[in-house]
Amino acid sequence: METLRTKLSDRLQMVASFVNKGDVIADIGTDHAYLPAYLVSNKICPKAIASDIGTGPLKNAEKIVFRANLHQHIKLMISDGLEKYSPDNADVFIFAGMGGTLIVKLLENIDWIKNNEKRFIFQPMSHSEDVISFLINNGFEIEEEKSCFDSGRCYIAFSARYTQTSKKYDECFPYIGLLPNNSDESSKHFISKQYNHLKKRADALNCANINLSEQKEIRKILSQIENYL
Ligand SMILES: C[S@@+](CC[C@H](N)C(=O)[O-])C[C@H]1O[C@@H](n2cnc3c(N)ncnc32)[C@H](O)[C@@H]1O
Numbered sequence: 519m520e521t522l523r524t525k526l527s528d529r530l531q532m533v534a535s536f537v538n539k540g541d542v543i544a545d546i547g548t549d550h551a552y553l554p555a556y557l558v559s560n561k562i563c564p565k566a567i568a569s570d571i572g573t574g575p576l577k578n579a580e581k582i583v584f585r586a587n588l589h590q591h592i593k594l595m596i597s598d599g600l601e602k603y604s605p606d607n608a609d610v611f612i613f614a615g616m617g618g619t620l621i622v623k624l625l626e627n628i629d630w631i632k633n634n635e636k637r638f639i640f641q642p643m644s645h646s647e648d649v650i651s652f653l654i655n656n657g658f659e660i661e662e663e664k665s666c667f668d669s670g671r672c673y674i675a676f677s678a679r680y681t682q683t684s685k686k687y688d689e690c691f692p693y694i695g696l697l698p699n700n701s702d703e704s705s706k707h708f709i710s711k712q713y714n715h716l717k718k719r720a721d722a723l724n725c726a727n728i729n730l731s732e733q734k735e736i737r738k739i740l741s742q743i744e745n746y747l
Contacts, residue, residue, distance in 0.1 A: 526556050528668040529641065533614045536639045536662065536677045537562055544569065544608035546599060546624065547616050551579035551592065558591045567607055569597040599624030600631070610637045614675070618645030622652045632657060632680045641675040647692035647712075650676075654691065657682045663696035665704040672707045689735065690742035698746040706747075713743045 526534060530553050537543060537557055544567040545554045554566035568583070570576045576594055583592050595602055600611070611631075613621045621642055625631060631638070638658075642649050650660065663676035676695055693712040697705040720736040723729045 526552060528666050529673045530556070530614065532664050532666045532673065533612065533639060533641050533675050534562070535664065536675065537610060537612075540564065541609045541637075542566065542607075543610045543612055544603060545612045545614070546597070547571070547575075547613060548579050549575040549615070551582050551594070553612065553614065554592050555582050555586055555588055558588050559586055565591045565593070567593045567595055567603075569595040569602065571596070571598050600628050605630045605633050605636055609635075610639060612639045612641075614639070614641035615643060618642035618648040622648050625652060632682075634680050634682070636679070637661075638678045639675065640678065641673065643673075646674055646676075646695070650692040650695055653678050654685070654687055656680075657684070659683050659685070660695055663700070665697060665700065665702065665708050667704050667707075672704050672711065674708055688742050690739045693739065694743060694746060709743065709746055713740065713747060716740055716743070 533553060534557060539562055541563055542565055543554060543557060543563050545551065546569055548554060548568035548570050551568040554563070554568045557563040558566050568579050570579065573596065576596060579594055583589050583594065597603065603611075613624065621640060640649050653660065657680055658678045659681045661677045661679055663674060665672060665674045674695070674697065693716065694709050697709055716736050716739060720733055720740065723733045723736075
């Protein structure tokens with residue numbers, strides 16, 4: 519087994535920072551398998567599963583895994599989301615680099631994810647609020663959230679676990695999650711981005727004089743986010 523010399527992007531490095539030493543991980547939508555290859559070759563994870571829906575991406579993964587001589591430690595698998603998985607395959611299930619709407623689709627109707635011994639790491643590229651809403655409405659808690667800049671773009675990632683909670687959250691929580699606890703520039707930037715996005719939507723609805731109840735809901739969320747700007 520070789521240590522991969524290639525550095526991870528700042529985005530994937532942020533995702534990797536959620537993984538604890540000894541965790542067996544499953545990387546769903548792995549594409550090139552950079553993340554599991556990095557985690558295994560740096561001896562953070564003893565083994566990993568790297569899966570993808572596409573044969574093309576899995577071929578990319580195969581190249582990386584064989585080149586680094588990691589094939590005895592990383593299992594490559596074609597799977598539509600969690601379709602081919604069972605809970606005993608891994609301790610931590612990672613969904614990075616996919617849209618939030620797709621991530622929610624991949625979690626819906628998979629009952630075994632409601633297991634407090636499993637941890638999930640998400641790095642949605644868009645609609646992170648859909649992922650957080652799904653999680654908090656289904657008894658999961660967000661444990662940790664981080665953000666970073668990578669090539670001029672701001673990314674977030676968070677970890678979650680099923681705790682069977684029915685905790686009540688402010689309406690703004692799906693949009694900004696735990697980022698108000700962080701003091702770094704990228705977290706502030708992401709909160710402002712969510713604020714501006716919602717404001718645009720509310721202003722457009724106001725201009726068109728439609729969806730008054732949605733406008734009211736968005737204004738409420740905006741006023742909550744203002745406390746963190
Ligand atoms: C943009 S790449 C992200 C690669 C890597 N996870 C990262 O963060 O850099 C998204 C990958 O998700 C895969 N994908 C899309 N839909 C999927 C699904 N339903 N199940 C598994 N993988 C999927 C795509 O084939 C693609 O390789």
